[in-house]
Amino acid sequence: MSAERYNRQIILKGFGEEAQQLLLRAKVLVIGAGGLGCPALQYLAAAGIGHIGIVDDDTISLSNLHRQILFTTADIGKLKVEVAAKRLQEMNTQIGIIRHPIRLQKNNILDIVSRYDYILDGTDNFESRYLINDACALLNKPLIFAAVSGFEGQLAIFNTPDHLTPSTNYRDLFPVPPDKGEVPNCAENGVIGVLPGILGTMAAAEIIKLIAKIGQPLTNKILSYNLLTQEQYTINISHGEGYTLPKTTDEFLNMDYQDTSEGPQGYIEIDANELVKLQQLESVILIDVRERHEVPVLDKQIFTQIPMSEFGAFMTKEFYQKHVVLICQHGIRSVAAAEAMQEKYGEAKKIYSLKGGIVKWRNHFLRS
Amino acid sequence: MISFGKIAEFINNQKIDVDGIADTDAFKQYLENQFPALKSMKYKLALNKDIVQENTQITNNATIAIMPPFSGG
Numbered sequence: 001m002s003a004e005r006y007n008r009q010i011i012l013k014g015f016g017e018e019a020q021q022l023l024l025r026a027k028v029l030v031i032g033a034g035g036l037g038c039p040a041l042q043y044l045a046a047a048g049i050g051h052i053g054i055v056d057d058d059t060i061s062l063s064n065l066h067r068q069i070l071f072t073t074a075d076i077g078k079l080k081v082e083v084a085a086k087r088l089q090e091m092n093t094q095i096g097i098i099r100h101p102i103r104l105q106k107n108n109i110l111d112i113v114s115r116y117d118y119i120l121d122g123t124d125n126f127e128s129r130y131l132i133n134d135a136c137a138l139l140n141k142p143l144i145f146a147a148v149s150g151f152e153g154q155l156a157i158f159n160t161p162d163h164l165t166p167s168t169n170y171r172d173l174f175p176v177p178p179d180k181g182e183v184p185n186c187a188e189n190g191v192i193g194v195l196p197g198i199l200g201t202m203a204a205a206e207i208i209k210l211i212a213k214i215g216q217p218l219t220n221k222i223l224s225y226n227l228l229t230q231e232q233y234t235i236n237i238s239h240g241e242g243y244t245l246p247k248t249t250d251e252f253l254n255m256d257y258q259d260t261s262e263g264p265q266g267y268i269e270i271d272a273n274e275l276v277k278l279q280q281l282e283s284v285i286l287i288d289v290r291e292r293h294e295v296p297v298l299d300k301q302i303f304t305q306i307p308m309s310e311f312g313a314f315m316t317k318e319f320y321q322k323h324v325v326l327i328c329q330h331g332i333r334s335v336a337a338a339e340a341m342q343e344k345y346g347e348a349k350k351i352y353s354l355k356g357g358i359v360k361w362r363n364h365f366l367r368s
Numbered sequence: 369m370i371s372f373g374k375i376a377e378f379i380n381n382q383k384i385d386v387d388g389i390a391d392t393d394a395f396k397q398y399l400e401n402q403f404p405a406l407k408s409m410k411y412k413l414a415l416n417k418d419i420v421q422e423n424t425q426i427t428n429n430a431t432i433a434i435m436p437p438f439s440g441g
Contacts, residue, residue: 036441124441147438149373154438173419174437178410191440224372224435233370235414235433240421 019212029116035067035196036122067193153199175243267338267351331357
């Protein structure tokens, strides 16, 4: 170890050589190299966490760059894990960076999580968050939870007992996930770049505190942060009821995490090429489920506009087309619409959702 | 009363006179009547900075926080 690299924190009173050694021996897994993951990764790598794993199966897009600060304009289209690992390795050549360019699912998460000591959840959807929570609870891994919405953030540490409370988990706060579409995410709702920057950095600080055994980490507490007022509010979490946590690997594998890429889902997720092919069909309706104010505006001759806010009413009517293609900005609301349609029509109609939405296939839509 | 996230869009931080409301179950009922949008939302209450896991007596000048789940990242 080059003591020089970490000199400024080693000489810090209350930190020292011993704490630095703990960081260098630690293995931290960061799930999601996005708005929360990028700043967390930068500070964890810089601080000298010895082994850092990064999980993300996504590629970099232009709309990521205002908050995902490890990436440059030239990186668009590349795998986040690859670019992040390269940048971090250049910054700190003395640590190990492990790439996991995959989407975590029931069948792979336990294997990956079990290789690390601390897990940071910086994902952007409830399916992943409940999957990660249950896996960490099952394997008894400290879980640092960070999430944002609008101008606010939440930060908590789970699966870590303290002197007052046995370890708690996310289900002690919210026993079951919200329904699809009940809580908008960043892609739907927008986010100011610096907010996940702050929360991701705070999450890195909590991990460093836990590993170095300094200060009072947010163990069994949830902190609410408001960017507009700079106010923080901390709530103590206690054990709750009304949920089942898988106690064994078999129970875990039998849980339903509504992962759309698992099992028969009925509807089909398509790319822009398949969209073009479907457009040629005789009996097809292309439905844009975005609200009326959203841009870019699509050709109304081709795309029927039925915003999600009016979708319930539309579902009470009948239409003749056999193939239904649903699209929205990021392919999230269109999945919710596809599920509703699938439930109503079953085999009677073929339902499709454009994966990644208009943003992912921006060039296609600007051309046509 | 302190509220967070989407809930803060329709319930402001405010002093509420809860005369006749003795416990957190009754308070939940009161909130859902006043703000019907809550009925279809997931949320958690905290009484004086402790998460409410079972029906709890509300004392004088209590601070109640109401928090929805966030998933963004």
